[in-house]
Amino acid sequence: MVTAPVDRYHKRMKKVTPPDRLIKPLLQLVTAAAQSILEIYSRNSFDIHTKNDRSPLTAADMASHHILTRGLAELHPGLPILSEENTRETPPAKRHSWNKYWLVDPLDGTKEFIKRNGEFTVNVALIEFGRPVLGIVNVPVDGCSYVGLLGHGAYRYQRDETRRSLRVAGPVTQRPVRVVASRSHTGGELENFARALGPHEFHYIGSSLKFCLVAEAGADVYPRLKPTSEWDTAAGQAVLEAAGGSVTDLSGEPLRYNTRDTLINPSFIASGDLARDYARIARQSSPR
Numbered sequence: 001m002v003t004a005p006v007d008r009y010h011k012r013m014k015k016v017t018p019p020d021r022l023i024k025p026l027l028q029l030v031t032a033a034a035q036s037i038l039e040i041y042s043r044n045s046f047d048i049h050t051k052n053d054r055s056p057l058t059a060a061d062m063a064s065h066h067i068l069t070r071g072l073a074e075l076h077p078g079l080p081i082l083s084e085e086n087t088r089e090t091p092p093a094k095r096h097s098w099n100k101y102w103l104v105d106p107l108d109g110t111k112e113f114i115k116r117n118g119e120f121t122v123n124v125a126l127i128e129f130g131r132p133v134l135g136i137v138n139v140p141v142d143g144c145s146y147v148g149l150l151g152h153g154a155y156r157y158q159r160d161e162t163r164r165s166l167r168v169a170g171p172v173t174q175r176p177v178r179v180v181a182s183r184s185h186t187g188g189e190l191e192n193f194a195r196a197l198g199p200h201e202f203h204y205i206g207s208s209l210k211f212c213l214v215a216e217a218g219a220d221v222y223p224r225l226k227p228t229s230e231w232d233t234a235a236g237q238a239v240l241e242a243a244g245g246s247v248t249d250l251s252g253e254p255l256r257y258n259t260r261d262t263l264i265n266p267s268f269i270a271s272g273d274l275a276r277d278y279a280r281i282a283r284q285s286s287p288r
Contacts, residue, residue, distance in 0.1 A: 023147055026136055027157060029071040030122045034140035036063040037107060037122070041140070048114060056110045061085060064106035064122060072102050072124070082258075084231045092261040100128045103257065105231040108137075109207030111184055118142075119183070119206030125234035130256040135238025137208045146212045148235075148242030154215055166243040168272030169217035176201045177273075180210045180219035189225040189286060196285040211236025214272045215243035221278050222270035225286070230263045237270070245272040250286075252279045 040046050040060040049057045065085040072081050080101040082090055095101070102124065107113060109120030118141040126134040133150040143159035146166070154166040172178075176199040181190055183204045194200050203219050211233075213219045224233075234257055237247040247255045249266045269278045 022152075023134070023136065023149065025075055026124065026134075027138075027145055027147075027161070029068065029075070030124055030136050030138040030145060031143075032071070033064040033067045033106065033122050034138050034143075036060070036067055037113070037120075037140050039063075041113065041116070056114060057085075058107070058110060058113065060113060061107040061110060065104070068104050068106055068122070068124065072104070076102075082231070084229065087263060095258055098127075098258065100126070101258075103127050103132070103231055103234045105208075105235070108232060109209075112206035117206065119209055121207045121209060123208055123231065123235035125238055127234060127257050130259055131254070132234040132238035132241075132257065135235035135242075137212055137235050137239055139209065146215065146236075146239045148215070148239035150238070150242060152242070154239050154243035156212075156216065166216045166239070168215060168240070168243050168245045169220055170244075170273060171275040172220050172273050175199075177221060178203060178219040180205060180213050180222045182206065182210065182224075187226070190223060192285040193223050193225065193282050196281050208232070208236035211240045211247075211270055214245055214270055215240045217272065220271070220273050223268075223278065223282055224265075224270070225267045225282065228265045228268075230257050230265060233265055233268070240270055240272070243272075244274075245270065246274055247271075248279050250279050250283050252277070 037060040046058055051057050065083050069081050069083055080098045082101055083104040105123040108123045112119040122138040124136045125132045135148045137146040145157045148154040155163045156166055157163045177197045179194055179200050180203045183206050210222045214222055237255060247268055247270045249268050255268050269282055271278050
């Protein structure tokens, strides 16, 4: 599953190395997880279960989960792994002792997977002291991976391992603000925010692809004013921040991880335009 020797990977983790060398074994791992998802995606039908929080669960979620958790444990033995599919096994008192851990969403966008629109991802993030310092967002149907590494920038890797660097669009001047939003979560708060922006246009896409669209300058801002979980956002945040963007709560503070008993994020703004205070706009446009 992972071809690079484990001890060689450990040495790389201890040094500052080029992103391609550091993340190559991780790319191999998320690609293996993506292949397991695609195998199920290609079937004529598959079972859909409902979890306690009413979110859907498929065999693809679990296949990816098992590949990622086993592979990450091989790459870095002893480093904790928090996956969407093992949170019930990890009480807050246990995870609050972690300063460094993997945060995984084996299949982000299960609803999109079920709809068969291709807008789902595999998300892996490395969290250190509450901050996502490394993130990989793999897009199984395209075979590409978005990678963000603190201090090294952000890249989009193609299936053949060629890559191009990512950079946010920057300040919006003489055009409408491009707002990216979820296909599944629209509504009054989002509409109020958009109206407060002035001229704008919407782009709709599922999963962590919204972060990636901002990171590669295809959109300017992603306002999320409805609940998400920490595994939904960590990898995408790492990519966007490495590309020069920001992800903050509505008070303007960077989104942080494993700081509370709950794993539900506050509302947040993911932005590629740091010249404009989108968090303030969201606060002022929200119902009192």
